[in-house]
Amino acid sequence: MENPFKLIEPDADCPPHLREQIVSEIDMIRNALKVVELYTGDLFGAFSAMLADSAETPPANP
């Protein structure tokens, strides 16, 4: 006897336009993450370079 749970599964297909929507949203998420990574990475780099600079500079004589 066939499992009735398998028989009640709908046979509709996923709308084709959904693929484009999802792929473009994934691209958008990826790009947003790249921008965040770029900015935070650069900011961190600039901040650490600034700290290194100030540590290397000898204090001015009075």
Next chain:
Amino acid sequence: MKHLSDEELVRLYVSTQRNPYFEALYTRYCDKVYRKCLSFTKNSERAEDFTHDIFIRVVTKLSGFREQAKFSTWLYSVTYNYCMDQLRSPRQKEVYSDEPYEGVGMYDDDDAEVAEMEAQRLNKALDHLTSDERGLLMMKYQDDISIRDIADAQQITESAVKMRLMRAKEKLRKRYLEALIFWILVGIKALTSFK
């Protein structure tokens, strides 16, 4: 790309972040996920929204896929969890008790009773169950997901899954029999009034 397994596609997508690998996975599973969402929502637009959100969630979680289960099992778990979360009523958010209660015996893996149910009546009886109960029964009987994998997906113990399955099955059986008796009575009434 057809020769690649699901797990290989996941690895390739995570390491390269190239869309074609994700699209191949999407092509393999979009109908299946959409149908599951449709089973829960009974509404094509809502099922479409759910499918969209599930695949976005899958992409963001793909790097966390540890291959402890098959990709399809993992994807169905994400799908069921999403649908169950979305459709859970506030009343249902009470804490589940996984203690055995009187009137119900131990978990029985014999599913002969389920197999004998008539599909359309079963579908109607399922409508009377909560989304959690429906999801659990569908995971077990529609997708043949093991108790262990269901437990992992739901983050509960295997014995808790068995207990919840048993309760859901019991409730389904009651609803199914109620509907059956109702239609038998309607039939008898129709016959007697015809005479």
